[in-house]
Amino acid sequence: MRAYDFSPLYRSAIGFDRLAGLLDTASRLDAQAPSYPPFNVERVDENEYRVTMAVAGFTEDELEIEVKDQTLTISGKKVESDEDRNFLHRGIATRSFERRFQLADHVQVTGAQLENGLLHVDTRREIPEALKPRTIAIQSSANGNGRKVIENTADAA
Template sequence: MRSAFDFSPLYRSTIGFDRLPGLLESVARLDESSLGYPPYNIEKQDEESYRITMAVAGFAEGDLDIQVRGQTLVVSGRMGDDGDDRTYLHRGIAGRAFQRSFEIADHVKVTGARLENGLLHIDLVRELPEEMKPRRIEIGTGPAFKQVTDGTKKAA
């Protein structure tokens, strides 16, 4: 499927955002009926850590599955059949199966998950490699320096 948007002007001033068109297309393909269940929050706890909290009342730990597939976090739930022969006059607690996906950025890792009082908490942290952290580049004067393969600098 071809996108109706032309992203080529964006590529003139950005580097490394090759996945942007694909992400935008995946958002456009979302099924509107599944957007509301189960409800969730995404919180930024500090500069490098995040938490996704999902309301999964009625689900046990064994009914939930959390997987990371590439850059996608997939949370799914399917209630086990307990041979429930109850007759409900009203059933307002949704126990239907679900699957919710979250696109996670590069270098974001899932560090843990816990189920507490009907809420599933998934903790994430961004771990930038040392080579990707901001660094200061010194501007030299005088004779030009030449980078040598062992990392030392020598005057040219």
């Protein structure tokens, strides 16, 4: 039994409720999680990722990709009817599915393509300029007000 109580995180951290929610959701995952359709998550570059999903038998019209609230949802619904077909063996799965992927902050879906029964969904992390590190120039001042002191003479008494 692995039950963790994340309620102290909700009480003492402000603005981290999404992180606590992710931890809470991850703790509830079990071995009974759906395994259809199989997929890969690949890191293509430092800021680029690709989700590849095996969707053999599905057409572009039967697949839907949606991004809402930092969640990528890929779903497929078979449209054609198999009532007039007489299968002796049916090994190709054509059941409907829905897969959800939690996207990190600033990750955007940049495109998708269906190729040889594989659906590729490309994403890219684009950090806004305001959040990127920047270098601040240091100005030196001899007397603290930003002006350099050229000459300082004291009256000798």
